[in-house]
Amino acid sequence: MYKQLAILKIFAMTLLMLFTTCNDVVFANSEDVTDKALDISAIDAFMAKEIDRLNIPGASLAIVKKDQVAYLQGYGVSSPDGTQMTPQTPIVIGSVSKSFTALAIMQLIEQGKIHLDDLVYVVLPGFQLANKEQSNKITIQHLLNQTSGLSTYDGQVAISHGDKTLKEHVQSLKNINVSSPVGEHYEYSNLNYSILGAVIEQVTNTPYKEYMKEFIFKPLEMNNSYADSKDDINNTIAHGYQTVFGIKVPTEQLIHDGTVPSGYIISSAEDMANYMVAQLNEGHFNGKNILSANAMNVLHHPSSRVAHDTYYAMGWEVTNDAISHNGWTENTYSKVLLDGDYGINLQINAMDYFNLNEYDAIVSDLNKLVHHEQPSNTKSNPFMKYIIFDLIFVLIIVLITRSIYIIFKHNNHKTSIFRTVVNWFSLIVFNFLIPLFILIAFPQLFGPLSTVTLFAPGIGHLLFIIPILLLMVGVILFRKLLLKKPNADVNALP
Numbered sequence: 001m002y003k004q005l006a007i008l009k010i011f012a013m014t015l016l017m018l019f020t021t022c023n024d025v026v027f028a029n030s031e032d033v034t035d036k037a038l039d040i041s042a043i044d045a046f047m048a049k050e051i052d053r054l055n056i057p058g059a060s061l062a063i064v065k066k067d068q069v070a071y072l073q074g075y076g077v078s079s080p081d082g083t084q085m086t087p088q089t090p091i092v093i094g095s096v097s098k099s100f101t102a103l104a105i106m107q108l109i110e111q112g113k114i115h116l117d118d119l120v121y122v123v124l125p126g127f128q129l130a131n132k133e134q135s136n137k138i139t140i141q142h143l144l145n146q147t148s149g150l151s152t153y154d155g156q157v158a159i160s161h162g163d164k165t166l167k168e169h170v171q172s173l174k175n176i177n178v179s180s181p182v183g184e185h186y187e188y189s190n191l192n193y194s195i196l197g198a199v200i201e202q203v204t205n206t207p208y209k210e211y212m213k214e215f216i217f218k219p220l221e222m223n224n225s226y227a228d229s230k231d232d233i234n235n236t237i238a239h240g241y242q243t244v245f246g247i248k249v250p251t252e253q254l255i256h257d258g259t260v261p262s263g264y265i266i267s268s269a270e271d272m273a274n275y276m277v278a279q280l281n282e283g284h285f286n287g288k289n290i291l292s293a294n295a296m297n298v299l300h301h302p303s304s305r306v307a308h309d310t311y312y313a314m315g316w317e318v319t320n321d322a323i324s325h326n327g328w329t330e331n332t333y334s335k336v337l338l339d340g341d342y343g344i345n346l347q348i349n350a351m352d353y354f355n356l357n358e359y360d361a362i363v364s365d366l367n368k369l370v371h372h373e374q375p376s377n378t379k380s381n382p383f384m385k386y387i388i389f390d391l392i393f394v395l396i397i398v399l400i401t402r403s404i405y406i407i408f409k410h411n412n413h414k415t416s417i418f419r420t421v422v423n424w425f426s427l428i429v430f431n432f433l434i435p436l437f438i439l440i441a442f443p444q445l446f447g448p449l450s451t452v453t454l455f456a457p458g459i460g461h462l463l464f465i466i467p468i469l470l471l472m473v474g475v476i477l478f479r480k481l482l483l484k485k486p487n488a489d490v491n492a493l494p
Contacts, residue, residue, distance in 0.1 A: 037065070038063065038370060040071060043073075048075070051076055053382070054382060056075075056348055056350055057077055058077045058085030058238060059074075059346065059349070060085055061344075061366070062276070063344055064277050067280070070370075078239060079239035080250045085238065087269040088269075089238050089268055090225065090226065090232065090267055091266065091268075091348075092253065092265070095327035095328070096327040097193070097260065097261060098262060098327075099336070100216060100261075102314040102315030102316070103216060103315070104216060105196055105200065106298065107295075110292060113203050116139065117140070117141060120140060120143065121136050121138070124202050125202075126171055127173070127198070128173075129173055129174065130174065130176060134178045134182055137182040140196070143193070143195055145303040145312055145314065146304060147303075148182060150189040151178070154176050154191055155188070156447045157448045159190065159256070159451055161450075162254065162255060163255040167198060167201070169259065176191070186305060190262040193262035208260060209226070209231070219285070220290065224270065226265070240350065240351065241350040241351070243354070244458040245390050246383045251330065253330060254454070276336060276338065276345060280343055282296050300313050300318065300323055322337060322338065322339040323337075323339075328356065328359075331351045332348065332349055332350070333346075334348070337363050337364075339371075342367070342370050342371070351455065358382050361376065393462050393466075400469050400473065403473055434467075435470040435471045435474070452464075
């Protein structure tokens with residue numbers, strides 16, 4: 001029983017640490033275009049420090065001021081072969097993709113092809129959720145503002161099931177239900193923007209990737225941006241890395257054809273600079289107008305309350321006067337921040353599920369630097385938590401292994417009735433109730449298993465494997481106790 005208590009305490013402590021964490025020499029390529037108002041040396045020194053501290057393989061940075069590109073820079077490497085990361089190196093930008101999808105929808109609204117209050121099932125034949133009455137209430141605006149009632153959980157599950165066409169992906173939602181009444185409150189869901197991608201295809205009779213290329217990438221001169229990785233004929237897309245037990249490991253992405261509008265557009269820092277200029281200047285870029293000033297204001301207007309003073313607009317979050325959106329995939333990270341006259345885009349070809357707050361903090365500190373403020377003096381080692389996690393999991397596995405050994409160890413000691421009762425109690429609680437509770441609560445705490453193991457390989461897998469091992473040991477012990485002879489030993493309990 002003491003061994004069981006030890007395993008439980010260690011595992012509970014690990015879960016608590018993971019839960020609180022989740023809710024929390026550099027190669028350079030200088031550009032000729034700089035802004036004398038920026039302290040370039042301070043920015044580069046800061047980036048070098050953070051890249052080293054966070055063990056980031058490669059990053060690229062774009063800073064714009066008003067309608068001008070102020071600074072472009074690449075740091076580190078874009079792939080295991082040592083290729084340098086440059087401002088022209090494209091990466092998958094995660095949920096920053098949502099702002100592109102929202103922009104395309106607003107273009108179609110300006111053209112009168114759709115309206116914000118149009119019902120989705122009318123615009124998109126074949127769209128149907130499990131509850132027909134609720135799904136028939138969803139409008140284009142509900143999807144844009146994340147108020148459709150579709151759940152965060154179902155949106156996370158969709159990430160690992162994106163190997164369908166966009167149309168097939170939307171048609172597969174017929175068994176999905178809303179988690180709250182349509183229009184009642186904000187709930188972030190990737191599904192909202194995947195559906196909007198299908199709306200774009202339906203209304204324009206054009207594949208999503210072709211629409212983005214023709215009406216957004218081309219007019220904004222985004223020459224290294226794609227909505228389909230196969231369009232990168234020169235194979236320039238950065239290779240992504242994941243953090244496995246604290247070690248950066250190069251990995252390949254799954255197929256995400258059906259979820260590109262919500263999280264898998266590809267772009268470079270240089271291209272994102274042009275994109276930010278258009279966002280900061282009411283849709284204007286280099287003599288072209290991709291959206292009217294009024295429509296751009298609607299796009300940025302805070303609509304649904306996220307938390308405290310943060311609101312969701314359309315593909316953007318608005319906090320006070322700052323507009324931003326971050327995005328991450330299984331092995332890349334990106335964030336755009338528009339604050340005053342400045343726009344900042346940071347791209348990282350790595351993903352660290354347990355240090356996302358550290359990545360976001362880089363952008364916050366860069367924003368301080370461009371506004372001539374001092375960044376935070378962070379000296380913490382973010383990988384110390386991995387050392388602790390690794391040691392805890394090793395200890396748990398050792399204890400479980402020892403428990404299994406003791407089960408099969410021959411022992412003829414007699415056992416008192418009291419000890420027998422304690423052993424039965426220990427078996428029921430530690431080998432059945434607690435593991436089952438963890439497995440049931442797991443999705444609610446950390447998201448669906450398929451997504452957690454995709455985004456946090458290693459630790460995510462162990463959070464599932466350990467309860468399964470405890471259940472297996474429990475079944476063996478249960479059988480052993482049922483078949484034991486009178487006065488036989490049941491000290492074999494872990």
